[in-house]
Amino acid sequence: MYEIVAREDFSDSTFLLEVHHPLLSKAAKPGQFVIVMSHADGERIPLTIADFSPDRGTITLVIQAVGKTTREMQQNNRVGSGLYALVGPMGVPSHIGDAGKVICVGGGLGVAPVYPQARAFKQRGAYVIGIVGFRNKDLIFWEDRFRAVSDELIICTDDGSAGIKGLVTDGIERAIQAHSDIDEVIAIGPPVMMKFAAEVTRPYQIKTLVSLNPIMVDGTGMCGGCRVSVGGEMRFCCVDGPDFDAHQVDFDELMSRLARFRKEERRALERWDRSDNCRLLQEDRDVSD
């Protein structure tokens, strides 16, 4: 059991868990991920490490409640409870090179996993341009953290309720126009966002990295479920990635593979929605309202 020591709810669907695991907090590096099982009958899901603190002996995960497993976690994973399994850090750490000027892009939940990279670049003395995108003002989280490690921060919202009105791609375009000397772009978010981020930087031939999060079981190279096509070659995201050259990734294939269990996911979610658990969650919310 891995104890949850802190939790923060950013919105109706997004929440943060800080989990006690001293060894993992020491070993984790930017760009790596963990596999979590919330209970013994649960599935193994990959989650990117959003932060790690060797001093506190914890790692931080930011989770969006979209399917059965994550909704159940949203309901059950309270401070003082624990995760049944937590294993990592997995994947090849991000290469934090000596780039002089970088753009770190986080779309929605992707703000969390790109944060350690932004911080690492800042610590190495790079000029960091942070670009974070959300649907609206209410969904914004970690603006302060991001601001602390960015030399410039561009906030983008779909509806213009905060920052500039537009997508992160608009933010990237704006940053590139303002700076002719961008060495590297790191973009993390939903696959479709990463796909279009790659298209923005491609004409400028700016090195662009994305962090992929395909379906996987073990996360150690054993199942091969996480295979992705990069430059026409099959790679296993769990051991060859999760960072890949955005200009080489076949995003359409990735999105299609992410929909592999759509039918089963819907079935699990409907069953969850009908269950007592969910009603309890609803009542819980009504009370707190």
Added chain:
Amino acid sequence: MAKKTIRTIPQQRTPMAVQDPKQRVGNFNEVALGYSVEDALNEAERCLMCPKEPCVQGCPVGIDIPGFIQKICDQDFRGAYDVLAEATLLPAICGRVCPQEDQCEKVCVVAEHLEPVAIGRLERFVGDMAVAEGWANTPDIDPNGYRIAVVGAGPAGIACAADMAKAGCEVTIFEALHRPGGVLTYGIPEFRLPNQFVDAEFQKVLELGVKLEANTLVGRLFTIEQLRDEMGFHAVFIGTGAGYPAFMGIPGESLNGVLSANEFLTRCNLMRAGDFPTKDTPLGLGRKVAVIGAGNTAMDAMRVSLRMGADEVHCVYRRTKAESPARVEELHHAHEEGIVFQWLTAPVEILGDEHNQVRGLRCIRMELGEPDASGRRRPVAIPDSDFEFECDTVIYAIGTNANPIIGQTSKLKLNKWGYIQADTDQCTSLAGVFAGGDIVTGSATVIQAMGAGRCAARNIKAYLGINDTVDMDISDADRSRIFGIDARQKKFTRVRLPGQEHSAGPA
């Protein structure tokens, strides 16, 4: 008692009851039901107790086979277990999954005239009885202060850990998954090896004082070098296996509905996808399944597919039944259950529909040409013989490659295929670090991995100077104070007598 001869023993090998094929494809219960006491007594009578004992040499872990069979003949089943337990803690597992026909039974003297003694079935009989009765032989262990790290809780790691613990070391097994057993747990299906036996026999390893650290990815959480240099382990054994599935590189492998046998079996066996949605892991199996390959893993994947509700399951293999690497028994069971075998057939493309879902396979017919390096006749494509074949799930069971994590994270020397370089003593390029099983040899069998684990244990003891070899006549000693690790060779008999000096602990 008159000496048994080939003429006086029961001529027919005692058959083992099996679940009816029609019935069993609808459940995950065990297929082979095991021997009754009468069956076991009858079969045990077939052993000639020959002085040559070629079977013992044929066993990778050196079980005293005539010894335990004699105890069965004497109806001393507990005694039979004691003999087995000297060499193996896992008789219920090995009795089921060892390829005995290529090992002990292959060299059985009876086999020169009749069918060999069913050694594996007898081993299973005793192992099952031990689990049912809760028999355990916990040896008298003297701690020697040495700490051993074992990486991987599969067959190689378990065997090595058990021997090191018996020798008095403090052993910790690190396992990346949330449950121990390695391929025994995630790979081999319930109907061939029920997990209760894996759990029961692994429990015996824990009873030796071995600690299990699950959810621990060695290499990334800490490195092999850290285990040895910073974490206070005097020696490290790596038995991480070769579970890194191979694909063919043909078009269509990224389509939904294409998966490795590893993924398929892990979802079903470890994660219990059959119980979805009660359990959370989905499987997404179609109605018509094609499994590429014809080894034991392929047989497992096909037979699990049937049990998970597939209407039709095809085996696509580029050679013939004669070249198939699967055990004869597995092929037979698969055939009985209605698997359709497409021998001399090689896939060249996986076909998809507009939703990127598999809709079929394009295959080509093969014929056998000259023998290749493996001695098997090389399959050669017949020109213009390609054809399309409808299916909605394609499972790859064409073998595995070396897992790259240890290589990525340590300075260990690897060979050109990425497997860890180890010599015949299982020593790697790093002092104090040993490796064995599939991560050294490439895909092999459970018992070969166990043999490698035991071999490594011997060499770790030599490396650390643990001297638990005592030259003595064990019949003279108080047996309750002795336990044998490899009693046949009288090598690892550790004796504790008052005032006796033990091998020195760590400096």
